[in-house]
Amino acid sequence: MDKKPVLVVDDEKNIRLTFSETMTQMGFDTRTASNGEEALTKMKGAEFALVLLDLRMPGMDGIEVLRRIREMYPKVRVIMITAHGTVESAVEAMKLGAVDFIQKPCTPDEIRELVGKVMEREAIDESKVMDYSMLMELCKRHVTDRRLEEAKAVAQKALALDPGRPEAYNLLGAFQECRGEWVEAQKYYRTALEIDPSFKPAQANLQRTGSFHRSGQIKL
Numbered sequence: 001m002d003k004k005p006v007l008v009v010d011d012e013k014n015i016r017l018t019f020s021e022t023m024t025q026m027g028f029d030t031r032t033a034s035n036g037e038e039a040l041t042k043m044k045g046a047e048f049a050l051v052l053l054d055l056r057m058p059g060m061d062g063i064e065v066l067r068r069i070r071e072m073y074p075k076v077r078v079i080m081i082t083a084h085g086t087v088e089s090a091v092e093a094m095k096l097g098a099v100d101f102i103q104k105p106c107t108p109d110e111i112r113e114l115v116g117k118v119m120e121r122e123a124i125d126e127s128k129v130m131d132y133s134m135l136m137e138l139c140k141r142h143v144t145d146r147r148l149e150e151a152k153a154v155a156q157k158a159l160a161l162d163p164g165r166p167e168a169y170n171l172l173g174a175f176q177e178c179r180g181e182w183v184e185a186q187k188y189y190r191t192a193l194e195i196d197p198s199f200k201p202a203q204a205n206l207q208r209t210g211s212f213h214r215s216g217q218i219k220l
Contacts, residue, residue: 004049005029009039009065010081011057015104019052019081022108026115036060040068048073050118052102054081063089066096070146077118077144087217090208091178094218097144101217132162139171140220148175166192166199173205174218182209 006028008019016032023030031046033039035057043051051069055062062080069076079100080093087093087101102114121137129138135158142151152175159168173188186209192202201219208216 003028005031005046007031007033007039007042007048007051009033009036009051009057009062010054011035012054015054015081018106018108019111022111023052023115025108026112036062036065039065043069043073043076048076050115051076051078052081053078055087056083063093063096066093066098070096074145077122079114079118082217090216090218091180094143094174095146095148095178097146099140099143099220132158132165132167135161136167136171143220148178151175164195166196166202169195170199170202170205171220173202174220177205177209177218185209 006023008016008023008030009032010016010019011034013034016034020030020032028049031042031048033042037060039051039053053062053065053069066078066080069078077100078098079102080087080098082101082103100114100118102110117137121141124134124138124141126138129135135154139151139154139158142148142154152172155168155171155175159172169188169192173185173192176182176185176188186206189202189206189209192199193206204216204219208218
């Protein structure tokens with residue numbers, strides 16, 4: 001990912017300030033918007049590398065903004081800014097390519113770490129990916145590009161490479177969720193937890209899929 005501008009979208013001034021200062025320190029030209037409408041207007045006049053997007057805002061919410069970004073600017077990467085438990089439709093968010101979430105309040109170090117991971121993921125040369133961890137990151141990049149079948153194939157490749165790790169099972173569970181196959185998804189999540197009972201993404205996904213509303217973020 002090159003150093004194109006970054007857009008921070010949040011209706012809370014202090015959140016915009018924290019994120020924009022951190023991104024500026026990382027060397028990015030940073031712009032801000034206080035709502036979804038303003039964000040989409042600003043995106044018409046510049047080519048952004050990354051959008052840090054609040055999920056809950058007055059007026060147009062983050063999911064609708066994400067949907068429009070995916071339609072008009074499919075190559076722009078988006079990190080969703082959330083409060084605890086505010087993703088109402090986990091499946092909808094993932095189908096729109098929402099892979100990266102950061103929960104507020106957050107620290108500059110947490111912001112830098114996540115943005116760094118997103119940038120590194122973009123630099124992956126798919127033809128040279130051989131190890132398990134890189135396959136997992138490539139899988140997430142495919143999800144961001146809304147290429148779920150290709151992401152599933154990469155997760156299965158990682159599973160064949162090392163069936164004794166939980167991450168690929170958890171990802172395959174997420175793909176089953178996107179197909180509406182909740183029982184199969186839970187089987188994958190349980191398998192991940194059999195391998196590593198402390199694996200938090202699978203813990204969260206299993207708990208969420210067992211709830212009445214199934215609301216919350218799909219943890220990858």
